[in-house]
Every structure is written in structure tokens, then in C-alpha cells.
Amino acid sequence: MSQHDTPAASAADRRGFMTKLLAIMCGGLATLPPLVAGLWMFLDPLRRRGAAATFLPVTDLASVPDDGIPRQFAVVSDRIDAWTGFAAEPIGAVYLRREKGSDTVQALSATCPHAGCFVEIESQERCFRCPCHNSKFMLDGGMVAPSPSPRAMDGLECQVAKNGEIAVKWQNFYTGIADKVARP
Amino acid sequence: MKPQHQHDQKQMPPRPVGRSGMLGQLADFLDDRTGYRAVMHEALYERVPGGARWRYVWGSALVFAFMTQVITGLVLWASYSASAQTAWESVYYIQHEMTGGWLLRGIHHVMAQALVVLLALHLMQVVIDGAYRAPREVNFWLGLVLMMLVLGMALTGYLLPWDQKGYWATRVATNLAGLVPLVGPSLQQVVVGGPDYGHHTLTRFFAIHAGFLPVTLVLMLVVHLSLFRKHGLCAKQPIVRPDAMFWPDQVLKDAVAMLAVMAVVLGVILMPALRAMLEGRPIVPGELGAELGAPADPSLPYAAARPEWYFLFLFQFLKVFEGFGASGEFFGAIVVPGLVMGVMFLMPILGRWQLGHRFNVAFTFALLAGIGLLTAMATNEDYAALWADRGAFADVEKLLEETENDKAKIAAHFGNDAAKIAAFEARVKKLDRIRHSQSFLDAVALAKADAARSIELAGRPERIPPAGMMELVRNDALSQGPKLFAQHCASCHAHVDPGAPEAQAVLAKASAANLHGFGTAAWMRGLLDPKQVAGPAYFGNTAHKEDDMVNFVQNDLTDAATWKPDDIEAVIVAMAAEAGLAAAGTPPAVIEKGRGLVADGERCGSCHRFTPNETAHGSAPDLTGWGSREWLVGLIVDPTHERFYGDSNDRMPSFGKAEEAAAPILTRRQIEMIADWLRGDWYRPTGHAH
Ligand code: FES
Numbered sequence: 001m002s003q004h005d006t007p008a009a010s011a012a013d014r015r016g017f018m019t020k021l022l023a024i025m026c027g028g029l030a031t032l033p034p035l036v037a038g039l040w041m042f043l044d045p046l047r048r049r050g051a052a053a054t055f056l057p058v059t060d061l062a063s064v065p066d067d068g069i070p071r072q073f074a075v076v077s078d079r080i081d082a083w084t085g086f087a088a089e090p091i092g093a094v095y096l097r098r099e100k101g102s103d104t105v106q107a108l109s110a111t112c113p114h115a116g117c118f119v120e121i122e123s124q125e126r127c128f129r130c131p132c133h134n135s136k137f138m139l140d141g142g143m144v145a146p147s148p149s150p151r152a153m154d155g156l157e158c159q160v161a162k163n164g165e166i167a168v169k170w171q172n173f174y175t176g177i178a179d180k181v182a183r184p
Numbered sequence: 185m186k187p188q189h190q191h192d193q194k195q196m197p198p199r200p201v202g203r204s205g206m207l208g209q210l211a212d213f214l215d216d217r218t219g220y221r222a223v224m225h226e227a228l229y230e231r232v233p234g235g236a237r238w239r240y241v242w243g244s245a246l247v248f249a250f251m252t253q254v255i256t257g258l259v260l261w262a263s264y265s266a267s268a269q270t271a272w273e274s275v276y277y278i279q280h281e282m283t284g285g286w287l288l289r290g291i292h293h294v295m296a297q298a299l300v301v302l303l304a305l306h307l308m309q310v311v312i313d314g315a316y317r318a319p320r321e322v323n324f325w326l327g328l329v330l331m332m333l334v335l336g337m338a339l340t341g342y343l344l345p346w347d348q349k350g351y352w353a354t355r356v357a358t359n360l361a362g363l364v365p366l367v368g369p370s371l372q373q374v375v376v377g378g379p380d381y382g383h384h385t386l387t388r389f390f391a392i393h394a395g396f397l398p399v400t401l402v403l404m405l406v407v408h409l410s411l412f413r414k415h416g417l418c419a420k421q422p423i424v425r426p427d428a429m430f431w432p433d434q435v436l437k438d439a440v441a442m443l444a445v446m447a448v449v450l451g452v453i454l455m456p457a458l459r460a461m462l463e464g465r466p467i468v469p470g471e472l473g474a475e476l477g478a479p480a481d482p483s484l485p486y487a488a489a490r491p492e493w494y495f496l497f498l499f500q501f502l503k504v505f506e507g508f509g510a511s512g513e514f515f516g517a518i519v520v521p522g523l524v525m526g527v528m529f530l531m532p533i534l535g536r537w538q539l540g541h542r543f544n545v546a547f548t549f550a551l552l553a554g555i556g557l558l559t560a561m562a563t564n565e566d567y568a569a570l571w572a573d574r575g576a577f578a579d580v581e582k583l584l585e586e587t588e589n590d591k592a593k594i595a596a597h598f599g600n601d602a603a604k605i606a607a608f609e610a611r612v613k614k615l616d617r618i619r620h621s622q623s624f625l626d627a628v629a630l631a632k633a634d635a636a637r638s639i640e641l642a643g644r645p646e647r648i649p650p651a652g653m654m655e656l657v658r659n660d661a662l663s664q665g666p667k668l669f670a671q672h673c674a675s676c677h678a679h680v681d682p683g684a685p686e687a688q689a690v691l692a693k694a695s696a697a698n699l700h701g702f703g704t705a706a707w708m709r710g711l712l713d714p715k716q717v718a719g720p721a722y723f724g725n726t727a728h729k730e731d732d733m734v735n736f737v738q739n740d741l742t743d744a745a746t747w748k749p750d751d752i753e754a755v756i757v758a759m760a761a762e763a764g765l766a767a768a769g770t771p772p773a774v775i776e777k778g779r780g781l782v783a784d785g786e787r788c789g790s791c792h793r794f795t796p797n798e799t800a801h802g803s804a805p806d807l808t809g810w811g812s813r814e815w816l817v818g819l820i821v822d823p824t825h826e827r828f829y830g831d832s833n834d835r836m837p838s839f840g841k842a843e844e845a846a847a848p849i850l851t852r853r854q855i856e857m858i859a860d861w862l863r864g865d866w867y868r869p870t871g872h873a874h
Binding site for chain 1: 248285445
């Protein structure tokens, strides 16, 4: 845009440039606070961490028959949702299963490793089936290929106390990947 | 109109043409498909007759302020939850726990006020410049509608935190809407979302605040701006300087104005932080920016209720019509503002004549002056006590008390001298004003304390119960205890620190024991003091003032042969330990010794049962667990129980005992809160909860 070659014209150009620069700077500076504050607050969720994985009492040995068929139990825990504190609320579900004559209990998360739907037990077919995209799993949680799910059902650590009380280490895992990775 | 000869100095810059380079090619590609350059050119190269001026910045500043509200409002929206059980809670969370929440909410809150101020300035500038004249009438009207939309957003936004302040202000505003003839009650019910205030009041106000009004406003703003472009800027006459382009000359001035507005807004938010820093106090971000009061409670009086400052004039104006009933309020709240708006809508028509224009300018200034005056009056009424010297009215207060405000007695005092009586009455009026202001200030202080307590409670590690904050506040001994005590106990019992200057006056009025520090060693020490036991702080004003206990303290305890000072001290400490309020580090041996003395059948135990002694109930209160929560609750529930005073109970009602068909005076929980408060047993945050 420098068709003007005279010194006066170029001085005017320079002034014009300075004006433009200043205008943009002032305008930008003025808009910055709401944008920064907005982004700052909008990203607050990144700062939040879920409750640490802990063993939660679920049921007792007598409630899990040793027939190899998984049974569904609610996991109950205190829960904090932003500002609300819930006391002893069902926060999820697990499947517990016991082989004939065994005292060890296998615990499986009911969350589908594919995309997080609630896996159901199919008593007739003697398997697990996810209602969302039809992933199938064996009763011990193993994969039934071909499957939309990239991995077997997620096992959870499980403790059986002397008095028969069963506690499960409640954890969530990232879905959609082949490896079982716990969420922080 | 425009002196064309001055325009040739600055030419319309040529339209930019294609450029080279990657970016240039991309720009060319986009321009080919969208024609954005022409649009930008059109937008930026608007001619500003007579050059850029500071007086043209108000419109841009308003658009900027509004855009700020849109940005901050959207982010607030992402964290706000509109229901009676979550509105306060979510705003608390935004303000006190989310990163930057205080800043964002602060900007939204203060910018809303800046918006109102800028509106007034913009309107003034338009009227003074006569910018409403043909062909700009429609745009002026649009501007007035935009103003009402902004005020509507301010009004509806005030309720959303669902705190006491917003709740009561909204009740007033919606009740005023109910005064509109014919449709009023229905209108009110529609706005409130039902016959009562609750979930739907919030969902509706939120939808109006963040949906209906802003969408309408944006549509109107688009028309307002395009009409503004169509007619061009209404230049200040006469034009003496050369024309300039909107970009960059006027844009620079506009941008500086925006920056100034934002600087003021940030200044208002950060000022308290600066003050705290200078005074060496810690800065608590949650306390900066917008206030959050205690959660809305329809059962709690709220004398600090005031609208936002820019509506204060209306509030004050309504007082003029006090005493005229609903028709007066209707006149003040609807007719007069309606007429004012009517005149403003007529301005473009009136402005066709020079005289009309002068009238418009005068009217605008008169209006603003009136608003300023009313605001000042309202402020003065509320805050007069801050600068008035109440001490100067001590004689008036004394005389009023002596004469019990009896006209005849006052007249007699002044020897029926009419002039003196009139002068006195004038001073009484002044005193009344100070008193009113003082009670407002007290209410504000109480509101502040309640708000701070609510926020403290909300930060408990257990968090807020699902039923909402109200449940916590209503069950909080610290905030409810004093209120319940004032309502049910204070007509007989004092609750005053014996060391306080007003203690003697308060105690003189009481007809039962002073319960300040009940259960502590200090309280017990007073009871066992021969000089105090029959005084007003203990049994002095009760039916027990000549009973065995007074006798015992005054005669037996003073016998140093049986009661050594160490023994008495041991009893005192043992009783405080019984209440669970013994000072930390009290030697257990002393407590044990005291317990033995109390149980001793030759000493306290001769009248009082105190486990393990087996003294029969009936002669004196059972001291087992004396002053503990359980003991105190039991006493308040039923002092006539044989465990306490039995038949010799002196006037104290059985607060927790159902009388025949009637429910007890107080619920169990209320009694517990009184007991907890008396015992100083309430939630205290340990460090910072988060
Ligand atoms: S979520 Fe279970 S199969 Fe997709």
C-alpha cells in the first residue's frame, strides 16, 4: 500500500500503522480478562481427581453360590459430587463368581471395556453380553472373538475376610483400548 | 449538512487486492468463496464525519460490555444449576471452589453494573447530540427497548444465586408486577412459575436471563447496529476537523474506552485484595468479586433486603407512596415509570422542534438528577447511623425511656411549652432516622455473618447434604442457637459475658440465671461464690434465691474448716469435666478429688444425686453428667422431671414435652441446637477445607 513515496505520506503511514497496532492491542487487552477467566474456570474439571481406589465391602461369601454363575452386586460407598456429599450410595455394580467348592471369589467390573455400557448376564447362553454393541464374554470374563471389545472384562481385586465378608477394590478403567489401564 | 469540501484530505483507502505467499493465497481463496474482504472493508472503513471523537465511544463500549457478559455468562452457565436445592450450592462452588470462579463471576457481576452506567451515558450522549432526530427515530426507539432488555437481565440475574438478598429483592419485584391491573396476578404467577417461589422460579428466571432476553437483545442489537450504519454516525456539529475512517482512528478510541471499562471492572473486583495486602491480611479469592449471601430462607426475616444499587432510586421512590396502599404502589412502581418511558419514546417527535429538543435534554438531565437524588436519599436513610452522632441524642433517648414515650408525660416534662415540645419531637424524628439506619446496618452485619457461616459450613469435608444447604444451616447450632435462645429463652435468661460493659444492665432485666459459659469452670466458680450465688447472674431473680443452695454456698462453703479453697476448686473442675468442658490439661487427680467431694453424702451428695451416691431424686438436680449435652437437653425438654427440679421448678416451661394434644414447643433438634450453642459445640473448620 505504499504508493505514496513522499516523506510526509510515509510518516502518515507510520502513524496509521501505530494507530492500528495500538487499537488492536487495547482491544485485545480489554477482551483478555473475560476470556482468560472463562477458560480458567472452564478447565477446572481437569484439576479434579476421582476418589482413590479402595476396598469396599460388597457382600458375604454365603451370598455367592459356588456354581460358577456370576451374581450381580451393588457397590455402595460415600460419594462426593461437586458440592453434594452422598452417604452410602450405590456407585456401581460388580459380578462375583465362585467355582465349585472354592473359597476364592472372582470379581468383574460390570462396565464394558468397549465403550462403557453395562454388561448383562445372559443366563440361557451362559455368557455375558453387552447390550450396546453385542460384545460377548465368557462367564469368567474372557473374550469371545470376534468382539467389538478390545479386551476381556475387567477383573477387580477381591478380598475375602475370615468372617466371609467380601470386599472389592473399586476402580474404573479406560475403555476402548487393549490394555487395562486404571483411571486416576 | 456535511461540508463536503473537508472530505478530500483523507481518501477512502483502496480495496485490498490479492496477495502472494501462503497466507495471502489462503486469504484469496477464502475471499473468493466468502467475499469477506468486502465485508471487512465495509465494516471498518465507515466514514466518521469530523474525525474520531471520544464522545462516540459509548456505543462500542456497550457492545463490548455486553459481549463480556455473553462470554462470562456462558461459562457460568456451564457450572450453574437452577433449582432451589442446587442454585446456591452451585454458585458457592463456582465462587469458592472452582479455579478462577471468583474472577469470572466477579467480572459478570461488576460488568452488569458497568453496563447500566454505560447505558445511561450512551443515552445522555444521544439525547444531547439530538441523535434521535429523523431519520434515526426508529433506532432511538430500538435503543430504549435494548435498555429495558438490559435492565430486565439485571433484574432476573439478581435472583439466580438464590441467596437471601436475591430472594427477597425478587419477591418484592414480582409482587410489584402483580399490581398491574387485570393481568397482574396472572403475570406474577407466570413469572414466578407457580403460586410460590421455588424450582420453577429459578428455571424461569434463568431461561429469561440467559435465553429469552439475550436472544431478543442480540436480534435487536443487529438491527440497531445496521440502522446505525445505514444512517451513519450522527456527527457533533459543527464539523471543524477533517473526516476520518472508523478504522483505525475511531477504533483506537473505542478500544481505549473498552480497556478503561475493563480496568475499572477489574479494579472494583481486586480493590479489596489490594486493601487486604496493604493491611497484611490473607487474601481469600472467594471473598473477591460478587457477594454470595446466606441461602434463601423464606422463614427468616431479612431486614437487609435492598435491590441492586441502580434500582435503589425506584425503591426509594416507592416510599413516597407509602401509606397509599396498593393503588399508591401501583402508581409509583408502574404508572410513573411508564410515563417516564412514554416521554422518552416521544423524544424523537418532540425533538423536531428546537424547543422540544431542549425539553428532551432538560428532561433527561432532570431524570438523572432525580435518580441521583433518590439514590442519595436511600443511601442516606440506610447509612445515616455511620456518620450521625447518636451520642448527641442521649438525653432524648433517656427521656423517651423515662416517659415511656407517653405524650402527656413528655409535655409535662417540658412544662407544656409548645415550642420546646416541638423541638423535642423534631429531635425524636432525627433519632428515629438514626435508629432505623442502625437496625439496617445491624441487619447487614447479621446477613454478612450468616453468609460467612453458610460458606464455612458448605466447605465441610462431608460436603452439602443432597437436600441442600438449607438443611445444614437450619441444623447449625452456631447460627440457629442464638435465634432460638432469643425467641424462647431470653425472656428470662440472660446470655451475656459477665465481663462485658453492658452485663449489669442486661442481668438486671433477667429473671433467671445467666447462661453465658454454662457448663464451664468459670460459670461454676460464680455459682459457688457466696457473693454471686444470690446475684442476678445466678439465683438472685428466681424463686430459689433463698433456697438451700444459696444458703449452702453462703454459709457452708465459707467455712474454711470443712471446705478448703482447694476442695472448692476441685469441685468446680470436676463439674466442668462432667460437662465435658474442662480446660485441656486439667489434672485427672483433681477431677477425681472433686468428684469424690460432690458424691460425698456429707457434702453436695446430701441433696444432689451424683453417681455413685444413691441420694434420692427430688431435693435437688441430679449432677451426674451435669452440663453435658444429654443433661442439658433433658433439662430443657422437661425441667419438672424428678431428675432436675421436680415440683420446685421455677416457671421454666417443659419445652420438649407434649402437653395433652399440643405438640411440644420445640422439636428435639431445636433443643439440641440450643444446648450445643450454649455449650459452644458446633462445627469449626480446621484450616482450609479444600
Ligand atoms: S459398549 Fe459394550 S459392546 Fe460397545
